[in-house]
Amino acid sequence: MVDILKNIDLKQYTTYKIGGSADLFATAYTEDNLKYLVRYAYSNDIPFDIIGGGSNVLVSDKGIRGLTVKNATKEIIIHEDINVDNFDIKNLKSFYKEGSYMQFEDLEDNESDYNKVLVEVSSGLSLAYLINDTISKGLTGLQYFAGIPGTLGGAIFNNIHGGTRLIGNLLHSATIIDMEGNVSEVDYDFFKFGYDTSILHQKKYILLSLKLILFEGDTEKAKNIQREWIKRKHKIQPTLPSCGSVFKNISDEEKLEIGAPVNSAGWVIEQLGFKGFRIGGAEVYRNHANFIVNLGFAKSNDVKTIIEKIKEEALKKFNLELTLEIILKGDF
Numbered sequence: 001m002v003d004i005l006k007n008i009d010l011k012q013y014t015t016y017k018i019g020g021s022a023d024l025f026a027t028a029y030t031e032d033n034l035k036y037l038v039r040y041a042y043s044n045d046i047p048f049d050i051i052g053g054g055s056n057v058l059v060s061d062k063g064i065r066g067l068t069v070k071n072a073t074k075e076i077i078i079h080e081d082i083n084v085d086n087f088d089i090k091n092l093k094s095f096y097k098e099g100s101y102m103q104f105e106d107l108e109d110n111e112s113d114y115n116k117v118l119v120e121v122s123s124g125l126s127l128a129y130l131i132n133d134t135i136s137k138g139l140t141g142l143q144y145f146a147g148i149p150g151t152l153g154g155a156i157f158n159n160i161h162g163g164t165r166l167i168g169n170l171l172h173s174a175t176i177i178d179m180e181g182n183v184s185e186v187d188y189d190f191f192k193f194g195y196d197t198s199i200l201h202q203k204k205y206i207l208l209s210l211k212l213i214l215f216e217g218d219t220e221k222a223k224n225i226q227r228e229w230i231k232r233k234h235k236i237q238p239t240l241p242s243c244g245s246v247f248k249n250i251s252d253e254e255k256l257e258i259g260a261p262v263n264s265a266g267w268v269i270e271q272l273g274f275k276g277f278r279i280g281g282a283e284v285y286r287n288h289a290n291f292i293v294n295l296g297f298a299k300s301n302d303v304k305t306i307i308e309k310i311k312e313e314a315l316k317k318f319n320l321e322l323t324l325e326i327i328l329k330g331d332f
């Protein structure tokens with residue numbers, strides 16, 4: 001049994017600090033809690049949704065219907081007994097674009113030749129905790145994702161990018177539950193990972209736990225990458241509430257077509273003259289135009305209206321369809 005509460009304000013569960021209430025709300029502290037809640041929603045015909053750190057979502061001012069679960073599961077198991085040295089790790093350095101807002105080539109460390117270790121992690125564990133904990137146990141590989149808020153589940157959902165890396169490339173396999181409550185084991189190929197996307201954007205499965213391949217790598221180097229990466233991110237990112245980059249960066253083809261010097265969606269938004277543009281309590285961040293910040297009194301609708309205006313102008317001026325990186329939750 002897990003406590004299910006009514007009309008819980010979701011602001012406190014998102015980094016944006018905006019949005020309405022969940023009709024029903026529960027916190028899952030264990031994977032069994034999570035399974036119970038999915039099955040409870042299914043057997044009572046209630047819509048089910050999940051948030052991890054709430055760092056990539058914009059929750060509607062009207063809230064979310066049905067049951068919203070805050071994922072606070074947090075186990076880590078290091079499987080030293082399972083030999084994964086022959087596991088075919090994907091090309092680690094697969095996400096690098098020239099002329100990005102941030103440079104990180106100098107932080108590159110090819111770890112694929114180190115011994116590999118299988119680490120099983122609950123999907124609700126905070127990524128920051130996981131990075132520190134694994135490095136402290138002599139395991140590297142996650143340092144490129146330092147400074148990114150949220151949980152491992154949210155990170156896999158979107159196949160987050162950090163430095164030259166995509167997190168999906170460290171995935172060995174996962175335990176998932178479908179919306180009818182059936183649990184299964186799936187492998188890397190199941191996820192159909194792409195830039196800021198996975199199969200979970202199209203099909204609703206809930207991640208229970210993830211098995212990652214990490215390395216018995218150089219922990220001093222990893223700590224240095226972690227520190228440097230956070231320092232560089234902090235220089236350009238706002239301290240005001242946000243949910244990170246709002247739009248996905250543009251493709252190489254789009255970059256060519258519009259004659260952009262970089263793939264950055266921030267560059268496009270800046271060219272459209274939106275830096276500092278404000279509606280209600282939401283503003284396009286002046287240092288990095290792909291962030292829309294909450295000045296403290298924003299409504300979700302303010303953010304959504306700015307998003308629509310940017311999309312409209314990008315289409316008009318560049319014939320470019322900008323795609324959202326963030327996930328909208330509830331009715332807009």
Ligand SMILES: Cc1cc2nc3c(=O)[nH]c(=O)nc-3n(C[C@H](O)[C@H](O)[C@H](O)COP(=O)(O)OP(=O)(O)OC[C@H]3O[C@@H](n4cnc5c(N)ncnc54)[C@H](O)[C@@H]3O)c2cc1C
Nearest residue numbers: 052053054055056150151153154155157160161207243244
């Ligand atoms: C300041 C800041 C900096 C950021 N920097 C980066 C960056 O450098 N790179 C980057 O890629 N992103 C970045 N982000 C975006 C965000 O932090 C990541 O996408 C993060 O991994 C989201 O995790 P979360 O737990 O907060 O997910 P949430 O925001 O809670 O959820 C996001 C989506 O994942 C789904 N989801 C969450 N958990 C599960 C689960 N267990 N099973 C199935 N679905 C699930 C949710 O339903 C939702 O649709 C940044 C955000 C902020 C605020």
